[in-house]
Amino acid sequence: MRSKRTFDFVKSSRKFMIFSALVTLLGIVIVSISGLNYGIDFSSGTSVDVTTSKSVDEAKLRIFLDEQKSEFGEYSLTTAESRDSIRFKNALNDQQEKAFKAAFSSQIDVDASYEINIVDADIAQEQQKSALIGMAVACLGIVLYVSMRFEWRFAIAAVTSLIYSAFFVITMFSIFRFEVNLPFILAVLTIIGYAINDTVVIFDRIRENLRFTKIKTHGDLDLLVNNSIWQTLSRSINTVITVLIASVCLFIFGGESIKLFSLAMIFGLVSGAYSSIFIASQLWLYLKKKQPIKKVAVKPQSTP
DSSP: OOOOOOOOOTTTTHHHHHHHHHHHHHHHHHHHHOOOOOOTSSSEEEEEEEESOOOHHHHHHHHHHHHHHHHOOEEEEOOSEEEEEEEEOOOOHHHHHHHHHHHHHHHHHHTOEEEEEOHHHHHHHHHHHHHHHHHHHHHHHHHHHHHHOHHHHHHHHHHHHHHHHHHHHHHHHHHHTTTHHHHHHHHHHHHHHHHHHHHHHHHHHHHHHHHHHOOOSSHHHHHHHHHHHHHHHHHHHHHHOOOOOOOOHHHHHHHHHHHHHHHHHHHHHHHHHHHHHIIHHHHHHHHHHSSOOOOOHHHHHOOO
């Protein structure tokens, strides 16, 4: 089985593994120092979505909110044509909620409608815990599935690549201070699904090629993995591009509430495709080489 391709994934794997390790270490440092910008889903606060009857100037709205800081606390603002999203770090009580509506109606728009969600510290902590449990259960399920369908080496390689993909998205959100909320967790879980799909496709081809290839040396294993990647590369690229186009369209044309979900998907699809090719398959190859190659016994010829 000879490869007709010019690029050798296995031969270049050391460079990509070192690059991946450096990116991961950099991500750990950044997340440790900067942390994550948690939304009100994971930290106490108040979300106020205001739909106005007319377009409101952002500068005017910020002046209004700055004047109300003493009563409602720090805020963040995202504006659209007729819908403004205000996030207060404090959980407003009933009196503050009524006071905000009255002030906004009198100073900004009397016909405005409000959608207010308040999350206290206990609920935020419970949601944070539930999100972590959900991600842990997903990873455990993938380990069990890949172990039963393939072998433990495939499972270790798959989970390692998934952790890299998810952590890459977390790092990007930490660097750019994007808000981490429940849609972000949904995006990460979706990314894990797409990444494991790409990884299983490559693993399935590796397993299939193992059945029809006589492995005599480690060089034969290198060639097998390299050819398996090339044989599945077009399918992986087409799948990623298809979903990536949809995610980019959602990011550009979608509403404010779905933009961060789409952005997380874009980061995750790229890192998932990368990790399937340059981390999962290469890590399996490294583990497989630790196993002694079985030599076929040659029967001695009988002398007449």
